[in-house]
Amino acid sequence: MxxxxxxxxxxxxxxxxxxxxxxxxxxxxxxxxxxxxxxxxxxxxxxxxxxxxxxxxxxxxxxxxxxxxxxxxxxxxxxxxxxxxxxxxxxxxxxxxxxxxxxxxxxxxxxxxxxxxxxxxxxxxxxxAGCKIHAGCLLSNQVTLAAELSLVEEKLKEYTVNEKLLSVVLLPFREFFDASHIAHSITCYQLSYLKELKTALLLLLKDLKPNTDPTHELQDVLHHLNFNSTPYFKYWIASAKSEINAQPTTRDKGDWLIYMKKEIRQTVIKPALVLNKANPSLQKQQLSWLSDEINYYKEKESQSHSIPVPDKFYQWKDYKVVTALSVPQLANTLRLFVDGGLYLNQNKTELLDFFSNFFTTTKQDNVSSGSLRSHFYKDNAGVSKAVREILRKLINRPC
CATH class of the missing domain: 1.20.58 (Methane Monooxygenase Hydroxylase; Chain G, domain 1)
Structure with a gap:
């Protein structure tokens, strides 16, 4: 009928x-x-x-x-x-x-x-939801979304958000605005996603404080909404590689990757939402890439340990000097000896890496070079006072 x-x-x-x-x-x-x-x-x-x-x-x-x-x-x-x-x-x-x-x-x-x-x-x-929207729906939403996105773009530029990231975020909207009412492939679902993203961006701007960099907050929004576009994933990889290269040692690189993998795995993602249904979820792409990088650095570190060394050095490769100093105290002592001219090594990064590899404390079995480096450059009056007290006792101790 x-x-x-x-x-x-x-x-x-x-x-x-x-x-x-x-x-x-x-x-x-x-x-x-x-x-x-x-x-x-x-x-x-x-x-x-x-x-x-x-x-x-x-x-x-x-x-x-x-x-x-x-x-x-x-x-x-x-x-x-x-x-x-x-x-x-x-x-x-x-x-x-x-x-x-x-x-x-x-x-x-x-x-x-x-x-x-x-x-x-x-x-x-x-x-x-996979059916195309009709021309009237397309055109009316192009008008309303264009006005709202213009405001979002203007505000994010005021906060000096990364321009490349901003262009990647706005790309799906640009494609929507460029769609012709006569021949297009915009679906009901795609329009719904863009409206969801627009609302999230407006809420982000509402909560931002003046003179702040919203890059991390913007990425949190994208991860929550499963913004799995290929351009964004490439941007995220480039950003991750920059962070990796900033780490001084292979072990630090691996530690950063493991930490980032934990962070990505714990990201709260809005259910049943994805920008591009043809692509794997953003979280799945990120975890896969991080796993490959972790395996690479594990292999790299394993190979470095397998390099032949003389017998007299081999026996000390797993040896640790145990100290009663805490990590902050050890770092403060090293800084005191470097600034005082007792340690003459010019490369402080290598010096700290050496101590992180061959020293351990009674409270911490493994001393991270990143942690040691952080405390080395940090001014902490309480730690400095404790180190001076330790040295004073040593000086007053009878030989």
Whole structure:
């Protein structure tokens, strides 16, 4: 029954488009009959759609049926949109009874949009999110999103967010704005994701404090919303490599990677949300890349340990000098000896790496070179006082 009614609507549209190719403009009779015929079919279909909810045996059957109607209506609207300009579609709420093809097709498009809107309202849970949006939806959202994104971009630039990151974040919106109302592939799901991202960006700006760098907060938003675009993943890799290269030793590089893997694994991700369904999730891509890097540095460190060394050195490779000093005290003592000219090594990084490898404390079995370095350059009055007290006791101790 419903299929036959859609078939009637389809025939009316095809006949009118055929007449459009023949006549420069419709006469008054054709214009009014076209409007009335489509309006009558709309009324019949609305009644049929309302009654259909009682005809379904299960959800699967209802889903299949509603999506068939959705896709058919979108197809009809595309056919009509082919003969309308962007301005025609944006002015659908300003109908005119002047007998022109543009006005006739605007009436028909409005009726089709009303049918689709009814399905979206009454059967929201059955609609196909992967179905294309119609031209009117595309154009109206291009206007509203463009205004809101202009504000977001302006504000983020004021906060001096990384320009490359900003361009990557805005890229999906740019692609949406560039889509043509005649031929596009924007789906309901894609539009929904962009609205979700836009809302999150506006909330981010609302919570930002003046004179702060929102780069990390912006990335947190992207990770939470599974922003798995290829350009962003490449940006994230470049950023991660920069952090890795800043680490002085192979062990520090590995430690940073392990820590980052933990952070990524613990990221809270909004369920069932993804920018690009064709790509793996952002978290999956990140964890895979981090695992490869960790394995690489483990292998690199393993190879460095396997380099042949003289026997007299080999026996000391796992030897540790145990000290009662804490890590902050050890670092402070080293700084005292370096500044005092007792240790003459010019490369402080190598010196600290040596002590982190061959010294341990009673409170900490493994001394991280990063931790030792941090305390080496940190001014801590309490630690300095404790070291001076230790040295004073040593000086006063009888030989």
């Amino acid at each position: 419903q299929e036959s009614k859609l078939s009637f609507l389809k025939k009316i549209i095809l006949d009118l488009k055929q007449a459009h190719r023949v006549y420069e403009q419709p006469d008054a009779n054709l214009f009014l009959s076209g409007i009335n015929d489509v309006a009558y079919q709309k009324k019949q279909l609305l009644q049929s759609f309302s009654e259909s909810r009682y005809d379904f045996n299960n959800k699967e059957q209802a889903t299949w049926y509603i999506r068939q109607q959705q896709q058919q209506l979108i197809s009809f609207m595309e056919q009509i949109a082919d003969d309308l300009t962007k301005d025609d579609i944006l002015s659908l709420n300003q109908p005119s009874i002047e007998p022109t093809w543009e006005n006739l097709f605007k009436f028909i498009y409005t009726d089709l949009a009303e049918l689709l809107s009814f399905l979206e309202r009454e059967y929201a849970g059955y609609m196909d």
